Amino acid sequence: MASYLETQLDFIYFFYGLAFILLGAMSFVIARVRPNLRDARLIGLFGCSHGVTEWMDMTTLIFGDSNEFAIFRSAMMTLSFIPLAEFARRGAVKLGVWMPGAWIYLPVLGVLGVVGHVDGLDAARALARYALCAPGALGTGLVMLARRHKVREAGWSIAVGLAIAFSLYGLAAGVVVEPAPFWPATIVNQAWFVGATGVPIQLVRGLIALVLAALIWGAWGRRLIHAFDCPRYTAYLQRQFYSVLAAMAAILIFGWVLTNILGGIFRTEVEREAASTASLLVNSIADAVGTADAVVRVLAASPVIAPLLVSPERANRDLARAVIDLHVETAGASRGFILDRNGHIVETTDRHDFDVLGAASHKTTVWFQSSIGGRTGRNLQIDPFSGRQSYVSSLPLHDPAGSIIGVVALEVLLEKLDARLRGFEQAFFLLDARDVVVLTSRPAQLSRTLWPRPDMVPAAPEQPSSTPHSEPLRHAVTGGEWTRFGGRRSYVLRSVVEGTPWSVVLTLPVAGITASRLLGIIITLQLALTALFYFFGRERGVRDRVQQLLRSELQERAAALARQATTDPLTGLHNRLRFNEGLAQELARVRRTGQPLSLVMFDVDHFKEVNDRYGHPTGDQVLIRLSQTAAAQLRQTDLLARWGGEEFAILLVDADLHAAVEVAENLRRLVARTPFDQIGSVTASFGVAECRPDESADSLLERADAALYRAKSNGRNRVEIDAPVIEETVALSPAESGDEPQQRSDHKKPTRA
Structure with missing residues (x-):
């Protein structure tokens, strides 16, 4: 549970800070309206400043921390406790208890500064909680308990609740402190609390802060109830x-x-x-x-190798050396060598080995012990002198009777692999069978362990550090785990290299x-x-x-x-009521100015089939898309409305019949070319009418509707005007390559009767 709650610390710090800010805000309100409770401003200042401090702690979890920001956060936390301590000091003075003046905070701050400089920020933070938070919160609780009978408006139970809550906060925030190099912080600290309860102390403080905020708010509500009966x-x-x-x-x-x-x-x-x-x-x-494993198997089976150990005087050393050289080259190894049962080299491709031939022994190496015991030897190692990483693969050599007489081995330097793997952005560590790092993208961790291993002492690193080493992990990892690596929250994944006792540890911040x-x-x-x-x-x-x-x-x-x-709820366009209001206003304007006014009515062709085939939700989407398409082509002075169902009306201000027909024709083409989800495309039919002098709204609507009816009757996907056909043919809806197939219609110019 503790590990899970640790991953929730950012949200815990958030509501912890929010609760204190609410507490502070409510305290400021109380102090503003109640002159006898002016000291509540101190609680308000404490709540708001401390809440901001907790949010600062939250940001360090998200964006990381720096030394400067850590100093600033520590100073803010310390200063936030002073108003709380001052509230307790003033309350005690009012109760007749002798207390030092406000000057006392100056030497306290001076001591905290010295401790922070000498022992570090954690020590200063712990001492600030001891010196300011604990006496401030506990003193505030005692003051509220002592004055419970003087706050009848707030209620006796709320006053006692506040006293208990502040006292508990004094224990949680003023006694359970950061680990510090002095008693009792060495024992009673945040790490101890998590280990004892499995709960971060920040969660407890946050819950107490929520209770305090609720109680302060309840006290304010009781005051209002008392004031207004x-x-x-x-x-x-x-x-x-x-x-x-x-x-x-x-x-x-x-x-x-x-x-x-x-x-x-x-x-x-x-x-x-x-x-x-x-x-x-x-x-x-x-x-x-x-x-290397494959090549050493072939080398061990070579008939020229075993004679070097069975009968050295009759062995063909030149041929054996040539065979070893060939296999070393094939494996890309740095050297190959043959060893007797005592671990001494009897043949090698490295001339340097001949200088110490018979003197050096590999008897104690892990790979030799495995092979002399009849098993395959595989070992990652770091040269203690050069610091070079290498891999040794070995197999036992047998005499004709099957007895083990020695070991054949190939050593491969991992320089190329190391150089290639260092290109990874993530930190990775290759661990040997002892969990010691033998290959890594973080050289400082080389030859060290990633977690405590009391049973062994790892070899000294290639480049000794002046700072003491501490393992970045608190315990061994198996599989994937969200934990802290080197103090940073990280995801750590451990994967086993198949067929070996090695493993790869990968960390991602x-x-x-x-x-x-x-x-x-x-x-x-x-x-x-x-x-x-x-x-x-x-x-x-x-x-x-x-x-x-x-x-x-x-x-x-x-x-x-x-x-x-x-407003039409589906399309967001004006509805019929709004259209009628707009039409009445425009007709009045036409009568005053004599300027033209035209009406276009249109609807979707075969819309019932769309609803029947694809469903009403799809039909609704067609109407929405159609209304958006039409609205985008009109002027701000034009009025577009949903007339009803799939029918729409457009009021074109300052537009005669010819202009209205052009607008309608453009819309008709645009609708025909517009793709609609699921159904592909649709078409629309248009009826156009120009307003006549002193014409009523009903008459204009009736003529536009009649024109729309003719467009439907004459084949759909076309534009019709309201006037009867008399003379002179006029093509209103020419067929275009981009439109769907349609019937061509010729009309006469309209004449008014």
Whole structure:
């Protein structure tokens, strides 16, 4: 549980800080309206500043930390405790207890600065909690308990609750501190608390902060109820209190779930990437040593090798050396050698070995012990003098009777593999059978272990460090694990190199996953801010709160009804009511100015077949797309409305019949060329009419509708005007290559009767 909660620290710090900011905001409100509670501003200053400090700690989990920022965070945390301690000091003075003046904080801060400089920031933070937080929180609890009878408006139970909550916070934040080199921080610290309970102390502090914020808010609500003796308002305020508490709880739970979902998406990607990279590393290593394994098997079976050990005086050394040289070259090895049962080299391709021939012994090496015992020897090793990494593959040699008489071995330098693998961005470590790093992209870790191994002492690193070494992992890893590597939250994956006792450890920092989780935290904050702004707004208009709510509801309903009355809910266009209002206004303007006005009505051809074949949801999407297409082609002065069903109307201001026909024709072509999901394309038929002098709205609509009817009757996908045919043929809907097939129609110029 502790490891899981550790991955949730960013969200814990978030609601921890949010709770304190709410506590501070409410305290400021109380201090503003109650002159006798001016000291509540100190609680407000403590809450807001400390909440910001906790959010700073959250950012270090997401974006990393620096020495300068750590100093700033420590200073902010220390300063945030001073208002809390000052509230307790002033409260004790009012109760008649002697207390030093406010000057006491200066020497305390001086001591903290010296401790921070000498022993480090953790020691200074721990001492700040001992010197300021613990006495401040515990003292505040005692002051509130002592003055519980003087705050009847807030309620005795709430005062006692606040006293208990502040006292608990004093223990959680002022006693359980950062590990520091002095008692009791060496024993009672955050690490001890996690080990004892499995819960980070930050979670406990955050929950206490939530309780404090709720209690302060409850005290403010009780004060309002006492000030306004109104049963209706009291009932409303009580419902509101519990509703907002439930809403805040729901917001935090939703935010936590959302944050984990977003982090889980990136988490899966990280694990997939790590598995792919680890597989590539394992395969690269297996390929590098696999050739040596195959060649040493062939070399061990060569008939010219065993005689070097069975009957050295009759062996053909030149031929044996040539065979060894050939196999060394084939394997890409640095050398090959033959050893007797005592581990002494009897033949080798490395001339340097002859200088110490008979003196050096490999009897104690891991690979020799394996092969002399009848098994394949495979070992990764680091030369203690040159620091070069190499791989030794060995097999036993047998005499004609089958007895083991020696060992044949090939040594392959891993310089090329090391150079190639260092190109990986992720940190990787190749561990031998003892879990010692023999190949890595982090040279500082070479020849070391990644986790504590009390049973062994690893070899000294190639480049000794002046700083003491500590293992980056607290325990051995098997498989994949989300943990801390070198103090940083990382994903660590351990993969075994098949057929060997070796393993590859890959680490990926989780900055990306914390950034993904940050999105969930931001969304949660946005939702919580609604409650926060509402909380601050409660102090305004308390006397007429009920009336204001009723007025707001009526205004919201009126606005919604106004929108519903003039807007088509499906397409977002003006509806028929709004169109009629606009048509009446334009007809009045035409009568005053004599400027032209035209009406275009159109609908979708065979729309019933679309609904019957593809379903009404698809038909709705056609209407939405069609309305968007038409709206994009019109001027701002034109009025487009959904007339009903699949029928639409366009009121063209300052447009005569010829211009209206041109607009309709352009729309007809555009609709025919517009692709629609699932159904491909549709067509539309258009009816056009120009307004006559002193014509009524019903007459203009009737003529446009009649023209639309003729367009439907004459084959659809065409434009028709309302006038009867008398003379002079006019082509209104010419067939174009881009349109669907259509009938051609000739019309006479219209004449008014």
